[in-house]
Amino acid sequence: MKKQGLLGGFELLVLLALIRLGDDAYGVPISNEIEASSGRGVSIGSIYITLDRLERKGLVSSSLGEPTAARGGRAKTYFRITAKGLREVRQARRTLVRLWRGVPQLEGDQI
Amino acid sequence: MKTSEPPRLSTSLLVRLAPRHRRESLVGDLLEQLRQGRSVWWFRRQVLATILVGLAADVAAHKLLAVRALALGWSAMLVVYLLIGPLIQETRMTLFRRWGSVLWGDSEILRQLWVYYGLPFQLVVCLILMAIGWLVAGLHRRRVPGIVIVFAATLLIPATFQALEIRRLLETELWPGWGWGSFRWALLYQAMLALVAYPLCILIGGLCTARSDGDALVEGPSS
Numbered sequence: 001m002k003k004q005g006l007l008g009g010f011e012l013l014v015l016l017a018l019i020r021l022g023d024d025a026y027g028v029p030i031s032n033e034i035e036a037s038s039g040r041g042v043s044i045g046s047i048y049i050t051l052d053r054l055e056r057k058g059l060v061s062s063s064l065g066e067p068t069a070a071r072g073g074r075a076k077t078y079f080r081i082t083a084k085g086l087r088e089v090r091q092a093r094r095t096l097v098r099l100w101r102g103v104p105q106l107e108g109d110q111i
Numbered sequence: 112m113k114t115s116e117p118p119r120l121s122t123s124l125l126v127r128l129a130p131r132h133r134r135e136s137l138v139g140d141l142l143e144q145l146r147q148g149r150s151v152w153w154f155r156r157q158v159l160a161t162i163l164v165g166l167a168a169d170v171a172a173h174k175l176l177a178v179r180a181l182a183l184g185w186s187a188m189l190v191v192y193l194l195i196g197p198l199i200q201e202t203r204m205t206l207f208r209r210w211g212s213v214l215w216g217d218s219e220i221l222r223q224l225w226v227y228y229g230l231p232f233q234l235v236v237c238l239i240l241m242a243i244g245w246l247v248a249g250l251h252r253r254r255v256p257g258i259v260i261v262f263a264a265t266l267l268i269p270a271t272f273q274a275l276e277i278r279r280l281l282e283t284e285l286w287p288g289w290g291w292g293s294f295r296w297a298l299l300y301q302a303m304l305a306l307v308a309y310p311l312c313i314l315i316g317g318l319c320t321a322r323s324d325g326d327a328l329v330e331g332p333s334s
Contacts, residue, residue: 048161052130075136
């Protein structure tokens with residue numbers, strides 16, 4: 001079986017946005033959530049590419065919603081984090097916290 | 112709230128070139144944001160980024176298909192070059208010798224277009240390249256935009272060498288007394304054909320197969 005690598009930075013951002021949004025996670029709110037947190041614009045195309053990759057890894061699942069007039073009759077694709085995805089996020093958090101701890105250059109920084 | 116209409120060209124490109132399985136959601140998301148007050152320029156930037164990122168990811172995920180498409184496309188070009196190239200050249204020379212004066216009469220412009228620029232034959236070459244683009248696209252229907260763009264881009268590799276050689280020729284003093292006469296323009300014309308026209312012909316031939324479901328999405332809302 002192919003060994004799964006560590007989560008990338010943008011993958012982690014997308015997964016955290018999914019967790020925060022819960023059942024209402026589709027392209028637009030995910031993009032808004034990441035923009036609001038990072039203060040930088042993101043391409044919606046990159047978000048979908050990342051979500052596809054995460055889905056292939058089994059960290060995310062997707063389902064098609066109903067089409068709406070506000071979207072020109074196009075359906076939304078909703079995304080949810082899977083149990084495996086949640087485990088990966090926890091693991092990434094533990095790794096980052098461990099690495100963060102005791103680094104003098106980062107002490108005193110406000111999160 | 113702004114009620115911006117989506118730019119037709121951008122929307123049309125998006126529905127043809129965005130990742131196929133997420134196309135509907137992507138178009139919907141961008142339209143939703145446009146109607147929520149994003150600018151038309153924001154929409155255009157998003158479309159461009161989405162297409163580029165999608166194509167790069169698609170090709171990266173199907174490297175073998177891309178290699179196969181390149182091998183097929185370049186083999187087709189080689190076959191055409193070996194089989195049809197001499198025929199074209201022979202026809203050109205025959206027409207030049209026998210019918211030259213009839214074809215361009217007293218017109219110096221027509222004579223130059225024929226002798227230096229080989230215009231009718233370049234049109235044939237362009238049609239052949241379109242057919243090769245169409246062939247490559249037809250054999251890779253599920254990956255059309257990415258594969259065709261990569262194939263067209265590979266034409267830029269020899270074209271760049273050709274353009275550099277042409278620049279070197281133009282910088283030499285090999286043509287005393289020619290000045291910026293027709294021969295130099297003909298060299299620049301050759302460079303432009305190789306750098307712009309030929310890759311464009313491949314793109315046009317290949318991407319004309321990438322319509323179908325895209326057209327349906329461009330037509331507008333289904334609700």
